[in-house]
Amino acid sequence: MIFDKEQTRNLINMLKSEDADNHTIAFESLKSVKFDEYVGEILVMYKYTGHKLEYWQEHCLPVYKKLIKIISDRKLTSPATLSLITAKKGSKTSIELFMEYFVRDMTKMLEQIGYPTDSFEININLKDNG
Numbered sequence: 001m002i003f004d005k006e007q008t009r010n011l012i013n014m015l016k017s018e019d020a021d022n023h024t025i026a027f028e029s030l031k032s033v034k035f036d037e038y039v040g041e042i043l044v045m046y047k048y049t050g051h052k053l054e055y056w057q058e059h060c061l062p063v064y065k066k067l068i069k070i071i072s073d074r075k076l077t078s079p080a081t082l083s084l085i086t087a088k089k090g091s092k093t094s095i096e097l098f099m100e101y102f103v104r105d106m107t108k109m110l111e112q113i114g115y116p117t118d119s120f121e122i123n124i125n126l127k128d129n130g
Contacts, residue, residue, distance in 0.1 A: 003033075003041045005093050012101075015049035027060040035066045040090020041097070042067065047081045048101045078102055092126045 014026040035042065046056070046067060053071075056064040070084060082102075085094055103122055110117050 003038045003093070005097055008041045008044065008093070008097055012045055012048055015045065015051060023059060027056075027063075030060050031062050033063065035063065038091070038094075039070075039088045040085040040094025043071075043076070043081055043085050043088075043090065044094055044097045044101065046071075047076050047078075047098070078105075092128075095126060 011026045011029070014022040017023070030042070030045075033042070042063060053064065053068060056067060070088065076084070082095070082098055084090075085098060099122060107117055
C-alpha cells in the first residue's frame with residue numbers, strides 16, 4: 001500500500017467510523033504496510049483515530065508490534081507525536097497531515113472553552129530535501 005495524504009485521511013475516517021466493518025477494512029489494508037516507510041502516517045493515524053494500543057493489538061497485530069516499540073505505553077500528546085514523527089524521519093506528508101489535524105483540534109478546543117474562531121491557521125511550507 002502506498003500512502004498519500006488523501007489515502008491516509010480516508011483510513012483515519014474509516015478508523016473513526018462507528019461502523020466496525022470500516023475498522024476491519026482499514027486494519028486489513030494496514031497489515032501489509034511498509035511500516036518504516038510510512039511511520040509518520042501511521043503515527044498520525046494512531047494519534048487521531050482515538051484507538052488505544054490494545055485495540056491495535058487486537059485488530060492489526062503487525063502494526064501494533066512495531067508501534068509498541070517506538071511509543072511504549074506513553075500517551076501521545078501532540079508534542080510527543082510530532083517529536084516521534086521527526087525522530088523517525090516521517091515523511092513531509094505526515095508532518096503536514098499532523099499539522100492539519102492539530103489545527104482542527106486546537107480550533108475545537110478554543111470553541112469548547114468559549115472562544116469560537118472564524119479562522120485558526122498555521123501555514124507551514126516544508127522545503128524539499130534535494
